Every structure is written in structure tokens, then in C-alpha cells.
Amino acid sequence: MRRGIRAAAVLAAAALALAGCGSDDEESPAASPSNGASKPPAAVELKIGMAYDVGGRGDQSFNDAAAAGLDKAKAELGAESQEVEAVTGEAESAREERLTQLAEGGYNPVIAVGFVYATSLAKVAPQFPDTHFAIIDSTDATGDNIANLVFAEEEGSFLVGAAAALKSKSGNVGFVGGVNTPLINKFEAGFKAGAEAAKPGIKVQSQYLTQPPDFSGFGDPAKGKTAAQGMFDAGADIVYQAAGGSGGGVFEAAKAAGGKAIGVDSDQALTADASVRDVILTSMLKKVDVAVYDFLQTVAQDQFKAGTVSFDLEQGGVDYSTTGGQVDDIKAQLDDYKQQIIDGSITVPTTVS
Amino acid sequence: MSAAVQAPGGGAPRNAGGGTRPAARSGSDRRTRLVRLAVLLALGFVVVSLVRVITGAQEISSSGTLGTALGLAAPIALAGLGGLWSERAGVTNIGLEGMMIAGSFGAGWWGYQHGPWFGVLMGIAFGAIGGLIHAVATVTFGVDHIISGVAINILGLGATQYLAARLLTGTEGGGSTQSPQVDELPTLSMPWVGDQLLDLERHHWFLVSDLAAVVRAVTTGVSILTVLAVVLIVVSGIVLWRTAFGLRLRSCGEDPWAAESLGVHVYRYKYAAVVMSGACAGFGGAFLAVVAASQYREGQTGGRGFIGLAAMIFGNWRPGGLAGGSLLFGYTDGLRLRQGEESIHALLLVLGIGLLALGVWMLARRRFPQGGASLVVAALVLLWFALTDTVPGDFTGMTPYVATLLVLALASQRLRPPAADGVVYRKGQGR
Numbered sequence: 001m002r003r004g005i006r007a008a009a010v011l012a013a014a015a016l017a018l019a020g021c022g023s024d025d026e027e028s029p030a031a032s033p034s035n036g037a038s039k040p041p042a043a044v045e046l047k048i049g050m051a052y053d054v055g056g057r058g059d060q061s062f063n064d065a066a067a068a069g070l071d072k073a074k075a076e077l078g079a080e081s082q083e084v085e086a087v088t089g090e091a092e093s094a095r096e097e098r099l100t101q102l103a104e105g106g107y108n109p110v111i112a113v114g115f116v117y118a119t120s121l122a123k124v125a126p127q128f129p130d131t132h133f134a135i136i137d138s139t140d141a142t143g144d145n146i147a148n149l150v151f152a153e154e155e156g157s158f159l160v161g162a163a164a165a166l167k168s169k170s171g172n173v174g175f176v177g178g179v180n181t182p183l184i185n186k187f188e189a190g191f192k193a194g195a196e197a198a199k200p201g202i203k204v205q206s207q208y209l210t211q212p213p214d215f216s217g218f219g220d221p222a223k224g225k226t227a228a229q230g231m232f233d234a235g236a237d238i239v240y241q242a243a244g245g246s247g248g249g250v251f252e253a254a255k256a257a258g259g260k261a262i263g264v265d266s267d268q269a270l271t272a273d274a275s276v277r278d279v280i281l282t283s284m285l286k287k288v289d290v291a292v293y294d295f296l297q298t299v300a301q302d303q304f305k306a307g308t309v310s311f312d313l314e315q316g317g318v319d320y321s322t323t324g325g326q327v328d329d330i331k332a333q334l335d336d337y338k339q340q341i342i343d344g345s346i347t348v349p350t351t352v353s
Numbered sequence: 354m355s356a357a358v359q360a361p362g363g364g365a366p367r368n369a370g371g372g373t374r375p376a377a378r379s380g381s382d383r384r385t386r387l388v389r390l391a392v393l394l395a396l397g398f399v400v401v402s403l404v405r406v407i408t409g410a411q412e413i414s415s416s417g418t419l420g421t422a423l424g425l426a427a428p429i430a431l432a433g434l435g436g437l438w439s440e441r442a443g444v445t446n447i448g449l450e451g452m453m454i455a456g457s458f459g460a461g462w463w464g465y466q467h468g469p470w471f472g473v474l475m476g477i478a479f480g481a482i483g484g485l486i487h488a489v490a491t492v493t494f495g496v497d498h499i500i501s502g503v504a505i506n507i508l509g510l511g512a513t514q515y516l517a518a519r520l521l522t523g524t525e526g527g528g529s530t531q532s533p534q535v536d537e538l539p540t541l542s543m544p545w546v547g548d549q550l551l552d553l554e555r556h557h558w559f560l561v562s563d564l565a566a567v568v569r570a571v572t573t574g575v576s577i578l579t580v581l582a583v584v585l586i587v588v589s590g591i592v593l594w595r596t597a598f599g600l601r602l603r604s605c606g607e608d609p610w611a612a613e614s615l616g617v618h619v620y621r622y623k624y625a626a627v628v629m630s631g632a633c634a635g636f637g638g639a640f641l642a643v644v645a646a647s648q649y650r651e652g653q654t655g656g657r658g659f660i661g662l663a664a665m666i667f668g669n670w671r672p673g674g675l676a677g678g679s680l681l682f683g684y685t686d687g688l689r690l691r692q693g694e695e696s697i698h699a700l701l702l703v704l705g706i707g708l709l710a711l712g713v714w715m716l717a718r719r720r721f722p723q724g725g726a727s728l729v730v731a732a733l734v735l736l737w738f739a740l741t742d743t744v745p746g747d748f749t750g751m752t753p754y755v756a757t758l759l760v761l762a763l764a765s766q767r768l769r770p771p772a773a774d775g776v777v778y779r780k781g782q783g784r
Binding site: 054055056057059064087088089180205207208209210214216219220221222223225226230231233234245248249252272273274275 | 412415417418421424425510514522523526527528529530531533534641645646647648650651652653655656686687690691692693746747750
């Protein structure tokens with residue numbers, strides 16, 4: 001029996017060690033801090049802490065966009081950075097710990113990438129009043145030292161909704177959301193409003209893959225494929241996905257059904273697998289890189305402002321993509337809608353009625 | 354080898370309701386049970402068809418839904434099959450999820466480089482490695498099965514996250530959490546019948562269209578891996594119940610000490626069973642990566658290993674039962690993702706009618722409390738159906754779990770796990 005216990009201990013230790021290895025990819029630039037002397041002097045020498053959402057650098061989507069903003073800022077402003085990322089299914093305390101470590105390590109500003117950090121940031125930020133924090137996609141955590149970088153996803157979604165309606169031959173389009181959260185509801189609301197505006201009476205099917213607190217809907221392509229298949233079977237010919245990692249399944253379903261799909265966050269006609277790129281009609285662009293870069297620039301110029309900073313159509317925070325040329329024929333109409341939204345003559349809803 | 358052996362001590366975690374049973378089941382008894390099952394299935398089919406006609410919720414028996422159900426059920430059934438092999442040899446395996454994760458990573462990592470078939474093979478191999486670790490811990494070292502299983506789950510997740518970050522970062526189309534795309538495997542379709550059946554299905558006739566949908570679902574666009582999964586379940590059933598090897602393997606799960614006294618090399622059988630278990634779970638993971646998603650993605654198993662284990666318990670540690678449990682789960686999961694709010698609403702009517710029938714049957718057999726409870730619940734469900742048009746999305750997501758739980762609750766009185774399941778067996782030490 002003693003042998004058994006020893007084996008169990010070894011096994012458990014190995015498991016913990018490997019689980020630990022999986023959580024952070026130790027290739028942090030902080031291990032070899034860039035020497036400020038070789039860089040052009042900036043107004044404020046930045047030491048940037050980045051806490052990514054699950055996936056981190058290399059997810060070809062949300063986190064990569066944030067990383068691109070960071071890279072641009074580092075190249076132009078001269079800064080050093082420490083990057084850490086979240087793990088699937090981790091506890092709230094792990095996120096708190098991550099933010100605390102960055103702040104204690106002297107990193108300022110600290111950027112929390114993703115709404116998952118809202119609760120932990122609200123706890124951590126008051127303990128470091130001299131550190132500037134920013135959180136992307138959430139207005140839940142507020143404070144004197146927190147900037148909330150949010151996007152008008154509904155405005156971008158309105159444009160791709162209009163594009164779907166104008167391009168649909170069956171008068172039936174679909175929306176697949178990853179998890180039924182207020183953030184993803186904004187995508188759905190904008191998409192529905194845009195489709196309705198371009199073709200009144202159009203049928204818009206809608207399906208969420210999971211309900212919170214089950215966030216697996218952002219990482220389960222099988223579910224995305226199933227839901228989209230159901231929509232194509234029910235007569236839809238274009239499906240818009242705001243489902244993170246499950247979106248690949250939607251593209252697969254579109255390809256199998258001979259339909260089209262609309263990408264999200266980044267220009268997916270460039271980033272998705274080559275075999276499905278031609279089914280991607282357009283993508284709703286959410287320029288997280290612009291938001292991160294702009295934020296870092298304001299901090300570098302010592303002009304940090306707490307509170308909500310909104311990136312909408314007018315500032316180019318959201319947009320639609322034209323890669324592949326599939327929406328070139330309706331570009332004039334889409335740009336017309338864009339202008340109307342910027343003017344304020346169209347107000348896009350943020351919740352589904 | 355009597356099946357009525359009591360599990361020694363309190364070591365068997367899931368022995369409730371098990372233990373005693375008529376020693377042998379005569380052939381005619383078995384035939385009546387099969388006939389009863391067939392009648393029940395046919396009745397259920399008629400009810401579903403009827404409900405479809407009444408409510409107009411065509412999705413509840415469309416070939417699309419049924420085909421999806423098959424595809425969603427396959428990985429769950431494979432995980433369940435893994436559980437079956439292991440637990441029939443007396444080793445509780447809650448590490449299936451970890452082995453599945455390992456399988457999905459193996460399939461994604463190798464699949465994008467050397468083609469999907471090689472990926473599937475490597476998925477199976479990775480799962481088998483997980484099984485081997487479980488076997489070493491539980492059989493050779495006598496570690497508690499639950500502890501080892503939990504460790505495998507943590508290890509499976511941690512090791513794949515680590516390996517993915519090391520091996521997939523920077524690949525074209527991949528990243529630290531996903532692999533590049535894996536090429537597709539062929540699907541099988543019977544020539545010319547697909548369109549005819551679809552035509553028949555689109556008429557929405559009572560029973561005829563439903564039948565056409567069922568036939569179309571199993572003859573059109575079925576992945577070759579789904580077919581392999583079905584074959585594997587059948588072959589497992591034959592090997593475990595119709596061969597000397599299977600009899601010896603199962604004897605290790607019922608009473609390893611008796612098996613030992615008859616000269617069975619218990620450790621060897623347990624090793625074979627648990628490695629096979631891991632291979633099945635790895636195959637399930639490979640199915641997810643290659644067929645369902647065309648890539649490895651972190652977290653894509655989504656607890657299917659545990660659901661497979663539940664499907665196996667639901668199926669009373671038998672291959673036919675676990676296939677039924679997986680299909681039920683796959684069906685309800687597919688249904689809620691396809692026109693979920695309308696379809697699940699129609700499903701309420703099916704549920705109401707089913708509970709009503711159950712209640713009446715129980716009252717007729719003078720089981721008044723159970724019968725009364727069934728009727729009350731049936732009335733509530735039917736009332737819910739009558740007063741609403743759709744079921745809100747918050748509830749449709751729970752459907753697969755509620756349905757499985759419900760059937761499990763109704764059927765659980767008859768479950769009988771292997772008598773020595775989960776018991777730590779030491780060679781030559783007696784009980």
C-alpha cells in the first residue's frame with residue numbers, strides 16, 4: 001500500500017507540474033528587458049503589463065489583435081512589457097493574482113484583455129491607486145484609475161447585417177452567438193437591426209451555443225457547426241457568427257451547405273483556414289489593436305483618463321471588411337448606412353427586443 | 354461465476370441497487386424484454402410523429418436533426434465504450450475526459466501534418482497512453498481509482514495545454530490553443546436514395562415522412578468514423594459477452610479473487626481493459642477533432658468524457674444501453690441547437706404524453722404514489738406546453754441534461770454495476 005501512496009503522490013505532483021506549465025508560456029520579453037537607452041526617448045517610459053484572455057497570443061482573433069496594438073506601441077513609443085494569459089476554467093482568484101502581480105511588479109499601465117477580468121479588476125485596482133488600468137469590453141469595473149475600452153459592436157454588426165440581407169437570395173439569414181451574454185447580445189441586436197433595415201420582413205434565425213456560466217460555447221466548433229447546419233437546413237443562406245473559437249464550425253457548415261458566413265472581430269477572410277476563406281462574405285471588424293494603441297498613447301503622453309472610452313464607427317473602432325471582394329457590389333449602400341449611423345440618423349439598438 | 358456476489362466492504366462506490374439478481378435469464382425472458390423494448394420504441398416514434406404533425410415543429414424528426422444526433426452521439430458513445438471496457442474489468446474510470454482531451458490533441462497535432470487517418474490513429478494512441486497510466490496507477494500500484502482518474506483529467510488537460518503551447522504556436526493557421534485545419538475524412542452516402550427520401554420527408558406526412566427522415570439520416574452523409582464507432586460498439590459487445598477472453602475480463606470485474614483462483618491472470622486482463630478503455634476515449638477525442646471540428650481546440654471536449662460515463666451507467670454497463678443513452682443525449686443536444694426554442698417546446702408535449710402514459714401504467718399496477726406523481730408532473734408539463742409558444746433559450750440549454758437525468762431517474766432502480774467495480778484488488782492477498 002505504501003508503494004501505492006508513493007505512486008499517487010508522484011502522479012499528482014506530475015499532474016500539477018504539467019498543469020502549471022500549461023498556464024503560462026514563458027517567453028516573456030520581461031526576461032530580457034529592453035534597454036531604454038537604445039530607444040528614442042518617450043514622454044513617459046512605459047512598463048506595460050498585459051493580461052490576456054484565454055488563448056493569449058496566437059489565437060488569431062481577439063488576443064492577437066490586442067497584442068498587435070501592444071507591439072505597435074512598443075515599436076513607436078519605446079516600452080517594455082510583461083505578458084500573461086488566462087487558462088480555461090481557472091478560478092476568479094487566479095485572475096486577481098495575475099493582475100496583482102503585474103501591478104506589484106511595477107507595471108503601469110496594466111491592460112486586462114477581456115470582460116472576464118471585470119470582477120477581479122474591480123477588486124485589485126483600488127489597491128494600486130497609482131497604477132493605470134484598462135479593461136477591454138467591460139464597463140462593470142469602474143474607478144479613478146480604470147479606463148474602460150469598449151466597442152460599438154452593434155454598429156459594425158448592423159453593417160454586416162445589412163450586407164447579409166442585401167446578399168441573401170432566400171430572404172433568410174442566421175446569427176450564431178457563442179455564449180448568451182450582454183456583450184454577444186449587442187452583436188445580435190445590431191445584426192438583426194441591419195438586416196431588417198436593408199430588407200424589411202427578412203427572417204433572422206438566432207441561436208446561442210451555451211448559457212453562462214457555461215462558457216464552452218466560445219471554444220466548441222462542433223456546436224457551432226451543428227447550430228449553423230440547422231440554420232442552413234431551415235432555409236438560411238448566410239450565417240453571421242460571434243462565437244469565438246466555435247466560429248470555425250460555422251464556416252465548415254457554410255462550406256458544406258453551399259452557403260456563406262460572416263466573420264467577426266478580425267478580418268477572417270485573411271485569418272481563417274484557407275479551405276473556408278471563400279465562404280466568408282465579409283467580417284465585422286473590431287479593432288482591439290487600435291483601442292490598445294490609442295490607450296497606450298494617451299498614457300505615454302500622460303493624459304490618462306478614467307471611465308468609458310468608446311470605439312465606434314466614427315472613430316474607426318468597428319467596421320466591415322472587403323477582403324475577397326464579395327461585397328464590392330453593395331459597398332455604396334453599406335457606406336451609406338455607415339454615414340447614417342455616424343450622423344446619428346440611424347440609432348442601432350444594443351439589446352434584442 | 355455467480356453474478357450475485359456482494360461487493361466486499363464499502364469499497365464499491367456505485368453499488369446501490371446492485372448485488373442481487375436472478376442468477377440466469379432464460380432465452381424467452383430475454384425475448385419478451387426485447388419485444389417490450391421494440392414496442393416502447395415504436396410507440397415513442399408514433400408519439401413524436403404525432404407531435405410533429407400537431408405542433409408543426411418539423412425539426413424534431415427531420416433527417417438533419419437525426420443525422421446531427423448521430424454525429425453528436427458518436428464521441429459520447431465512444432467515451433462510454435471506454436468506460437464499459439474499464440469498469441467491466443473492475444476499474445472505475447473517471448479519467449475518460451482527460452484521455453479524450455489527449456486523443457483530441459493527438460489527432461489534431463498529427464492530423465494536420467500527416468492526414469486525418471494518421472491523426473485518428475495517433476488520437477487513439479494518445480488515449481491509450483492515458484489508459485496505460487491509469488492502469489499502472491490503479492492495477493500495479495493499487496491507487497484509489499477515483500484519485501487516479503482525477504489525476505488523469507488534470508494531467509490530460511495540463512499536458513495538452515503545455516504541448517500545444519510548445520508545438521502549435523506559430524504554425525500556419527494554428528496557435529497555442531488550436532491546431533491548423535485537419536483534412537476531411539470521407540462521408541458515406543447510399544447512392545440516389547438521399548434526394549428521394551428528402552422529397553418524401555418534405556411532404557410532412559404522418560409517420561411516412563418521419564420514417565423517411567430516419568432512413569435518410571443513417572444513409573446520407575454519415576462520416577466514416579461514425580460507422581467505425583458503431584462497428585466498434587458491436588464488436589466490443591461480441592468480444593466481451595461472446596468470447597472466453599470477454600468472460601474472463603468480466604470475471605475480473607465481478608469477483609477478481611474467484612477469477613484468480615481459477616487461474617485467470619487478473620492484472621493482465623485489467624491492463625488490457627484499461628488500455629482499451631483509453632484507446633476508445635482517445636478515439637472519441639479524435640472524432641471530435643477530425644470530424645466534428647476539423648481541428649484540435651482547447652476545451653473542445655466540453656465534459657463529453659463525463660457524459661459518456663453517465664451514458665454508460667444509464668445503459669446499465671451494456672453496449673446497447675450506452676448507445677441508447679448517447680443517442681438520447683445527442684438527439685436532445687442537436688435539437689436544442691437547431692430551432693431550439695420551437696423544437697424543445699414541441700418536446701414538452703412528447704414528455705407530457707410520455708409521463709401521462711407512465712402514470713396510467715403505474716396506477717394500473719397499483720403503484721399509487723409513483724403513478725400519482727407522474728400524473729401531476731405530466732399535467733404541469735402539458736400546462737407549460739399549452740400556455741407558451743416557445744421555451745426560452747435559458748432552458749433549452751439544459752434539455753440534454755434534464756432529459757438524461759429524467760430517464761436515469763426512471764430507470765435507475767434496475768441498474769447493476771459489476772460487483773467489484775472500483776475495488777482495489779491485490780494479487781494473492783484474498784479479500
